[in-house]
Amino acid sequence: MNDTSTLDVIGRRVEVNGEHATVRFSGVVPPVAGLWLGVEWDNPARGKHDGSHEGTVYFKCRHPTGGSFIRPNKVNFGVDFLTAVKNRYMLEDGPEEDGKDQIVIIGNKPVETIGFDSVIKQQSENKLNFPSGSPSLTGKFPALKVLVLNRTGITWAEVLQCAPGWPVLEELYLESNNLSISERPVGVLQTVKLLDLSSNPLIDENQLFRIAYLPRLEQLILSDVGISSIHFPDAGTGCKTSMFPSLQYLVVNDNQISQWSFINELDKLQSLHALSCLRNPLTEGDSGGAQTTRQFIIAKISQLKTLNKCEILSEERRGAELDYRKAFGNEWKKAGGHQDPDKNRPNEEFLAAHPRYHSLCLKYGAPEDGELQTQQPFLLKNQLLTLQIKYPNQVDQKVTEKQLPDSMTVQKVKGLLSRLLKVPVSELLLSYESPKMPGREIELENDQQSLQFYSVENGDCLLVRW
Amino acid sequence: MRECLSIHVGQAGIQIGDACWELYCLEHGIQPDGVVLNSKKDQLENAEMEHTNASFSTFFSETRAGKHVPRALFVDLEPSVIDGIQAGQQRLLFPPERLVSGKEDAANNYARGRYSVGAGVIDLVLEKIKLVEHCGGLQGFLIFRSLGGGTGSGFTSLLMEQLSAEYSRKTNLEFSVYPAPRISTAVVEPYNSVLTTHSTMEHSNCTFMVDNEALYDICHHKLGVERPSYANINRLIGQALSSITASLRFEGPLNVDLIEFQTNLVPYPRIHFPTTTFAPIISAASAYHEEPSVSDITAACFDCSSQLVRCDPRLGKYMACCLLYRGDVVPKDVNAAIAAMKSRSSVQFVDWSPTGFKVGINSQPPTVTPGGDLAKAQRAVCMLSNTTAVVEAWARLDHKFDLMYAKRAFLHWYIREGMEEGEFLEAREDLAALEKDYEEMGQST
Numbered sequence: 001m002n003d004t005s006t007l008d009v010i011g012r013r014v015e016v017n018g019e020h021a022t023v024r025f026s027g028v029v030p031p032v033a034g035l036w037l038g039v040e041w042d043n044p045a046r047g048k049h050d051g052s053h054e055g056t057v058y059f060k061c062r063h064p065t066g067g068s069f070i071r072p073n074k075v076n077f078g079v080d081f082l083t084a085v086k087n088r089y090m091l092e093d094g095p096e097e098d099g100k101d102q103i104v105i106i107g108n109k110p111v112e113t114i115g116f117d118s119v120i121k122q123q124s125e126n127k128l129n130f131p132s133g134s135p136s137l138t139g140k141f142p143a144l145k146v147l148v149l150n151r152t153g154i155t156w157a158e159v160l161q162c163a164p165g166w167p168v169l170e171e172l173y174l175e176s177n178n179l180s181i182s183e184r185p186v187g188v189l190q191t192v193k194l195l196d197l198s199s200n201p202l203i204d205e206n207q208l209f210r211i212a213y214l215p216r217l218e219q220l221i222l223s224d225v226g227i228s229s230i231h232f233p234d235a236g237t238g239c240k241t242s243m244f245p246s247l248q249y250l251v252v253n254d255n256q257i258s259q260w261s262f263i264n265e266l267d268k269l270q271s272l273h274a275l276s277c278l279r280n281p282l283t284e285g286d287s288g289g290a291q292t293t294r295q296f297i298i299a300k301i302s303q304l305k306t307l308n309k310c311e312i313l314s315e316e317r318r319g320a321e322l323d324y325r326k327a328f329g330n331e332w333k334k335a336g337g338h339q340d341p342d343k344n345r346p347n348e349e350f351l352a353a354h355p356r357y358h359s360l361c362l363k364y365g366a367p368e369d370g371e372l373q374t375q376q377p378f379l380l381k382n383q384l385l386t387l388q389i390k391y392p393n394q395v396d397q398k399v400t401e402k403q404l405p406d407s408m409t410v411q412k413v414k415g416l417l418s419r420l421l422k423v424p425v426s427e428l429l430l431s432y433e434s435p436k437m438p439g440r441e442i443e444l445e446n447d448q449q450s451l452q453f454y455s456v457e458n459g460d461c462l463l464v465r466w
Numbered sequence: 467m468r469e470c471l472s473i474h475v476g477q478a479g480i481q482i483g484d485a486c487w488e489l490y491c492l493e494h495g496i497q498p499d500g501v502v503l504n505s506k507k508d509q510l511e512n513a514e515m516e517h518t519n520a521s522f523s524t525f526f527s528e529t530r531a532g533k534h535v536p537r538a539l540f541v542d543l544e545p546s547v548i549d550g551i552q553a554g555q556q557r558l559l560f561p562p563e564r565l566v567s568g569k570e571d572a573a574n575n576y577a578r579g580r581y582s583v584g585a586g587v588i589d590l591v592l593e594k595i596k597l598v599e600h601c602g603g604l605q606g607f608l609i610f611r612s613l614g615g616g617t618g619s620g621f622t623s624l625l626m627e628q629l630s631a632e633y634s635r636k637t638n639l640e641f642s643v644y645p646a647p648r649i650s651t652a653v654v655e656p657y658n659s660v661l662t663t664h665s666t667m668e669h670s671n672c673t674f675m676v677d678n679e680a681l682y683d684i685c686h687h688k689l690g691v692e693r694p695s696y697a698n699i700n701r702l703i704g705q706a707l708s709s710i711t712a713s714l715r716f717e718g719p720l721n722v723d724l725i726e727f728q729t730n731l732v733p734y735p736r737i738h739f740p741t742t743t744f745a746p747i748i749s750a751a752s753a754y755h756e757e758p759s760v761s762d763i764t765a766a767c768f769d770c771s772s773q774l775v776r777c778d779p780r781l782g783k784y785m786a787c788c789l790l791y792r793g794d795v796v797p798k799d800v801n802a803a804i805a806a807m808k809s810r811s812s813v814q815f816v817d818w819s820p821t822g823f824k825v826g827i828n829s830q831p832p833t834v835t836p837g838g839d840l841a842k843a844q845r846a847v848c849m850l851s852n853t854t855a856v857v858e859a860w861a862r863l864d865h866k867f868d869l870m871y872a873k874r875a876f877l878h879w880y881i882r883e884g885m886e887e888g889e890f891l892e893a894r895e896d897l898a899a900l901e902k903d904y905e906e907m908g909q910s911t
Contacts, residue, residue: 251751278690308692309689310693310694
């Protein structure tokens with residue numbers, strides 16, 4: 001079963017006790033006799049050295065402990081594709097017969113399968129799992145729509161090399177391959193609608209530009225790649241980028257996103273409808289709680305229809321946008337914003353941090369000052385009015401200040417003042433004037449009414465005459 | 467031959483029905499207006515469809531015009547939910563005579579659903595059933611309802627009594643939404659559930675239970691849906707249902723019939739409450755990240771978190787297990803997986819049921835609704851297990867019932883509609899007896 005002809009064993013994928021590796025060397029390693037295979041493990045900590053033994057370099061590894069020498073008979077080369085299928089389905093009959101016919105029609109070259117030798121044939125979908133390191137594969141798969149190459153150790157270059165054989169490929173899964181996107185796909189992968197690049201920690205935002213112009217790319221899955229920022233340089237604040245033109249659904253769970261600027265940049269995507277952004281430092285942190293984070297994300301990306309798999313209804317959007325506008329209203333004012341459109345000139349920093357603020361103001365109107373006042377907690381002391389008391393008829397009486405609750409009736413105020421001034425209640429005449437209405441004096445004639453009834457406010461001035 | 471009629475009662479039943487017929491149509495290639503995709507266009511694409519044409523007559527009937535009509539009946543005592551169906555995506559699929567609605571609803575009141583308002587609608591419903599029922603060989607009825615609602619509890623009790631009387635030889639399978647332990651949608655759920663369980667106990671052959679809390683947790687933790695809505699949950703239930711009925715609709719190496727379920731799952735007539743578990747539940751964003759093998763999904767079934775009902779099977783013993791596989795599954799793998807399960811110490815079987823496993827294999831892989839949360843898997847399993855741990859669920863319900871009944875709280879709403887306190891006591895005693903029965907099952911002989 002093991003095919004150990006040394007010539008074509010290099011580059012093949014093998015498996016030893018559940019660990020996968022790629023063969024890098026085959027030959028004799030003195031002083032020990034016999035044939036050895038030098039392998040580079042997928043898991044870099046598994047090996048003993050980096051390909052050299054007692055000074056001689058036999059092969060190179062990416063990691064100092066990524067390699068080992070193993071005897072060929074300990075190694076599992078996997079089985080030939082057709083054999084694997086036959087072994088598995090040998091006991092089945094009926095519909096599986098159709099499945100087998102499909103294999104012949106496609107005309108596969110025998111391909112090795114390692115580990116995932118589960119193969120499903122459906123009439124229009126072929127999901128193959130096949131390994132890397134086989135650049136010899138030049139067979140065409142004219143109907144192949146879904147290709148899963150998870151955990152095969154394939155590199156981007158190899159993907160592009162094989163890509164001309166997949167002219168109608170729609171879904172490409174490349175999870176956990178330690179790959180980095182090294183070049184732009186030109187003329188290939190143009191029909192791809194879904195690309196899964198999860199768990200490839202070497203990917204960073206700059207590499208994303210290389211796949212940014214795939215015309216049909218609708219779903220991009222970038223979970224667990226360690227990305228923390230994204231930037232579309234071709235679009236300024238508030239404009240739409242021409243990158244990722246058809247991208248509708250983006251998944252960025254389990255990453256290192258901690259800045260709101262990431263979300264701001266996402267608003268520049270033209271077609272983004274759905275976003276999944278769970279388990280990132282931004283969403284996990286305590287800054288206002290999960291609900292606020294969700295609302296901010298909704299408000300920052302205008303055309304988002306689904307967030308974390310929950311549909312955003314129009315009431316939720318409206319609520320989120322209004323809250324966002326209110327929450328940052330004070331900052332906006334400090335940065336130079338103003339209700340009057342002529343005077344409205346918020347500074348660059350604010351605009352960069354809140355690119356949608358302007359359009360929200362246009363939609364709902366600029367936030368009023370009344371809205372922006374922080375709510376005072378309902379303590380009695382917050383309900384007190386601080387009033388100045390003037391005695392216009394008495395020249396020598398100084399102006400005093402008192403704090404009175406606004407629910408106090410005029411009669412009680414008179415009682416208070418009469419005790420203070422030693423003047424009988426019946427002789428007191430009260431009125432007040434407000435700095436907001438200079439010159440106007442309002443009489444407080446009805447003893448039974450409260451100060452609130454007369455709209456006495458904080459900072460007003462009571463005038464007492466007798 | 468072998469047709470099954472689905473009856474969806476009350477809001478819960480109807481909304482579950484909506485999700486599950488949507489899934490059935492996708493599986494059979496039937497478009498939302500009832501027409502099958504044209505198989506002449508692309509021979510290669512629909513070769514499989516032709517295969518399956520013959521078998522879906524269990525669930526769909528064909529009209530002369532070539533339209534496929536589901537064998538389903540939707541019943542509710544108030545019109546709003548049914549109007550939702552008539553305005554929804556599948557309005558062309560269900561002809562108006564299959565949608566029965568009354569004028570005044572049951573107001574979460576078993577007595578209204580059963581006696582006052584329900585009595586007015588029952589005759590109409592039975593007539594419709596007669597019309598639908600003239601098919602070759604009706605196997606039985608699948609009844610979808612919730613235990614806590616008014617229509618779901620009261621009207622279903624009435625309906626099942628009548629069905630039992632008229633169609634005594636037919637199987638009655640129920641899919642009930644059990645009231646979740648910590649999430650309630652109605653205060654009087656315990657009353658309604660206890661009363662209806664008592665009434666339908668003798669008429670139902672097997673009752674599959676699901677509960678909302680377990681489903682919310684699955685959606686939240688496994689599928690990454692932050693705030694699951696009923697739509698998400700109903701799709702999950704639809705998947706489980708589809709697996710259960712797959713043998714009836716598709717060919718497979720090892721088919722399991724409706725009657726076979728009962729024969730293998732129900733040791734005594736009253737012990738007919740299996741729990742449902744579904745695996746694998748993978749989010750669409752992690753599709754293909756793990757390729758669960760047959761042993762993986764079998765092991766997942768015995769894990770509490772994949773259960774669709776909140777109860778801990780490790781605290782009880784299994785009496786019978788039915789594993790329904792679908793997709794790319796070979797009997798060799800199944801046997802290996804089951805052997806592994808049996809050797810696990812956490813899976814305990816009662817003394818008097820040593821073999822305990824019934825297996826069904828169907829080659830049709832699971833389908834997913836587009837835009838849904840589940841990833842398309844190559845193989846799936848639905849496990850129906852009759853375990854004594856389900857008594858925990860009944861005990862919880864009974865406890866809540868006792869708390870309310872001790873103070874006779876909310877009782878006047880039922881008395882007003884013509885019920886008597888005696889009925890409450892009777893029902894409660896029946897459930898107490900059920901709990902005792904389960905306990906006896908679990909004891910060693």
